[in-house]
Amino acid sequence: SAVISQKPSRDICQRGTSLTIQCQVDSQVTMMFWYRQQPGQSLTLIATANQGSEATYESGFVIDKFPISRPNLTFSTLTVSNMSPEDSSIYLCSVENNEQFFGPGTRLTVL
Amino acid sequence: AQKITQTQPGMFVQEKEAVTLDCTYDTSDQSYGLFWYKQPSSGEMIFLIYQGSYDEQNATEGRYSLNFQKARKSANLVISASQLGDSAMYFCAMREMDSSYKLIFGSGTRLLVRP
Numbered sequence: 001s002a003v004i005s006q007k008p009s010r011d012i013c014q015r016g017t018s019l020t021i022q023c024q025v026d027s028q029v030t031m032m033f034w035y036r037q038q039p040g041q042s043l044t045l046i047a048t049a050n051q052g053s054e055a056t057y058e059s060g061f062v063i064d065k066f067p068i069s070r071p072n073l074t075f076s077t078l079t080v081s082n083m084s085p086e087d088s089s090i091y092l093c094s095v096e097n098n099e100q101f102f103g104p105g106t107r108l109t110v111l
Numbered sequence: 112a113q114k115i116t117q118t119q120p121g122m123f124v125q126e127k128e129a130v131t132l133d134c135t136y137d138t139s140d141q142s143y144g145l146f147w148y149k150q151p152s153s154g155e156m157i158f159l160i161y162q163g164s165y166d167e168q169n170a171t172e173g174r175y176s177l178n179f180q181k182a183r184k185s186a187n188l189v190i191s192a193s194q195l196g197d198s199a200m201y202f203c204a205m206r207e208m209d210s211s212y213k214l215i216f217g218s219g220t221r222l223l224v225r226p
Contacts, residue, residue, distance in 0.1 A: 104154070
């Protein structure tokens with residue numbers, strides 16, 4: 001398994017602002033992912049964070065809204081830009097290490 | 112396209128009894144993996160069990176077992192000897208063994224264990 005931490009664990013933000021979420025893994029991993037879980041819903045993949053190249057976004061998600069960085073094999077960030085109340089969700093990073101393991105999540109509320 | 116279906120929005124089980132959470136999937140790929148995760152109210156996603164499509168035996172991890180019926184495309188989770196701490200949301204997910212490794216999730220089942 002892998003030990004994954006996320007910062008912040010939760011935040012309350014004003015609309016129009018941006019928040020950057022950090023994901024740190026205790027070992028080098030090739031594949032890291034960012035998921036969103038809207039209230040009462042299941043998880044939806046936002047993008048795959050690729051080390052050394054641009055992230056691969058899923059349909060419905062764009063780089064301008066969710067810019068992602070992956071500077072090395074143990075770290076990634078997701079920014080939620082120009083936030084609106086609809087962005088209120090839990091954001092989770094995960095890593096592929098034979099199975100797929102998740103970080104503890106960031107609970108975001110946008111007012 | 113991949114699809115995961117969990118038909119039970121909510122389930123009750125008596126403490127110490129066994130419970131089965133249903134999951135069916137749809138894929139045209141021959142090689143894929145099936146996962147179950149537990150999500151308590153804290154929001155974290157806890158990996159429970161994994162079954163590969165070529166695994167001949169059903170996966171087991173402690174009190175969790177996966178009833179894998181490939182022909183019926185089902186991957187039900189069985190929890191034996193339920194405990195109060197098992198009360199949570201449970202998600203089934205599938206991964207196709209291409210280069211993407213992304214997971215597709217079902218809608219989840221909320222399990223409540225009664226004392």
